[in-house]
Amino acid sequence: MIIKQLSIFLENRTGRINEVAKILGDNGINMQAFSMAETADFGLLRLIVPDVDKAVEVLRAANIAVMLTDVLCINCANTPGSLSATLEKLAASNVFIEYMYAFSDGETANVVIRPDNVEAAVKVLA
Numbered sequence: 001m002i003i004k005q006l007s008i009f010l011e012n013r014t015g016r017i018n019e020v021a022k023i024l025g026d027n028g029i030n031m032q033a034f035s036m037a038e039t040a041d042f043g044l045l046r047l048i049v050p051d052v053d054k055a056v057e058v059l060r061a062a063n064i065a066v067m068l069t070d071v072l073c074i075n076c077a078n079t080p081g082s083l084s085a086t087l088e089k090l091a092a093s094n095v096f097i098e099y100m101y102a103f104s105d106g107e108t109a110n111v112v113i114r115p116d117n118v119e120a121a122v123k124v125l126a
Contacts, residue, residue, distance in 0.1 A: 001074075002118060006047040006055060007067040012038060020045060020064060027058045033112060035101040046101070048073070048112060071114045072121055078109040086125065090115065093124045 010016045017036065024031060033048040049055045052068070059066045076082040083102070090097065096116040103110055115121040 001072065002070050002122065003048065003073050003112075004052045005069045005071045005112065005114075006045075006049060006052065006059075007069055008045040008047065008059065009065045009067075010043045010045055012041065012043055016043070017045060019062070020047075020059065023058055023062050023064070024049065024055060027054065029055050029058070033101065033103050033110070035099075035112075037099075046099075046112075069114065070118050071112050072118060072125070074111045074113060074125065076109050076111065078104045078107050082109065083111060086111070089124050090121060093120065095121045095124060 008020060010020070021031065029049050029051055031047055031049060035046045037044045037046075046069075047055070056066050056068065074086060076086055087097070090113075098114045098116060100111060100113045102112065113121070
């Protein structure tokens with residue numbers, strides 16, 4: 001399923017990630033999944049939240065740069081080899097994955113994928 005991901009650029013300094021978490025928490029927005037990547041100058045926080053519009057609104061009101069990106073959220077069995085089978089289908093169709101992150105809950109794994117072609121990936125996985 002195609003979902004919206006928030007990408008937030010943060011300067012590398014103590015407490016900056018907590019500022020985002022606090023703003024969202026104070027506004028009743030739960031972070032369902034997130035990934036943090038960093039470079040020497042800034043960090044990139046990628047978030048999945050249930051209320052995208054409200055999250056963008058409150059973060060931008062706090063002068064935090066937010067960008068929206070279409071990503072795929074794939075549910076698969078939380079068993080050895082399940083992810084590999086899905087990735088194999090995408091690779092066989094020449095769908096390149098720019099990045100991904102995952103979380104599991106019991107018997108189900110949820111994988112967030114940013115393919116180079118979202119529509120092609122959806123067709124392959126349908």
